[in-house]
């Protein structure tokens with residue numbers, strides 16, 4: 001905790017004081033927790049950031065700190081915003097919702113709560129806290145601790161299904177984004193419009209910059225670069241998908257493999273239009289190859305003429321409801337996105353409003369080489385810039 005109340009009732013923010021001042025205060029003043037009013041002590045060390053600590057057995061909600069890394073990051077972000085002229089408060093308690101955001105920023109009549117989240121919290125807790133801010137007109141932004149960012153490649157992240165709930169999408173002009181800050185390297189990482197392959201691997205559009213070279217508004221700007229690397233990584237993933245079986249498949253994956261086998265298909269020669277990147281794949285509970293192949297074989301091939309709502313109904317068990325992504329303010333329809341791609345490739349045609357008809361049979365390729373060749377062809381469609 002960085003803030004406490006002194007005997008004379010004044011709020012003291014420790015990291016904003018000089019070290020000499022802090023040491024002097026420690027021996028001359030008493031401090032109390034703004035929440036439980038218990039006495040708290042000042043902790044100073046060479047490496048650690050100065051902070052207030054409760055007595056060991058305290059039951060106060062403010063006594064469970066997230067550790068030094070979190071406190072350091074919080075104060076870094078505070079100085080960063082303050083340095084740009086923003087009015088910003090640290091650890092302000094909001095009694096209406098009984099929440100205490102790490103930072104509360106005031107700008108153009110808007111209030112922004114910034115949560116710097118290093119420890120894991122449940123999705124339920126995350127949703128409750130986010131909706132709490134929104135209910136009282138505060139815009140929440142969640143910046144994840146850099147230690148939570150798992151980089152697999154230059155442009156490839158591993159994001160757990162739990163962390164995927166931290167996706168932000170403010171409006172259609174902006175990209176969907178995940179934010180990270182590392183209190184050790186002092187860098188902000190922004191992952192935008194990544195393609196989720198499987199359930200955890202996100203490909204492309206990662207930018208990592210020193211916080212000192214960024215302004216607050218910059219973190220919302222679209223990263224503009226071509227997506228050659230993203231396409232290359234996707235093709236690499238797809239090749240792996242065709243060639244190798246997962247050694248310990250999850251229940252979903254095992255079921256899917258069985259289903260595929262019963263339909264006499266094999267991943268190595270599946271049509272290239274199965275396992276395509278979908279921008280809002282994060283809403284789906286199974287990997288792209290799973291639901292896309294089911295739409296193709298169990299719906300399109302059997303019914304030949306379908307509506308968007310047939311497809312959505314068919315996939316209902318694979319879609320996560322919108323309230324699980326409270327930082328997304330835009331509408332996303334993964335199934336619709338997929339149908340649009342299928343019509344772009346002339347596999348289906350929109351015959352009337354949101355009704356689609358199968359145009360080309362979906363056949364397995366004769367060889368793996370042919371499949372890989374078609375994957376390349378199809379993926380060239382996704383080139384931007």
Ligand SMILES: [Zn+2]
Nearest residue numbers: 033035036060
């Ligand atoms: Zn307390």
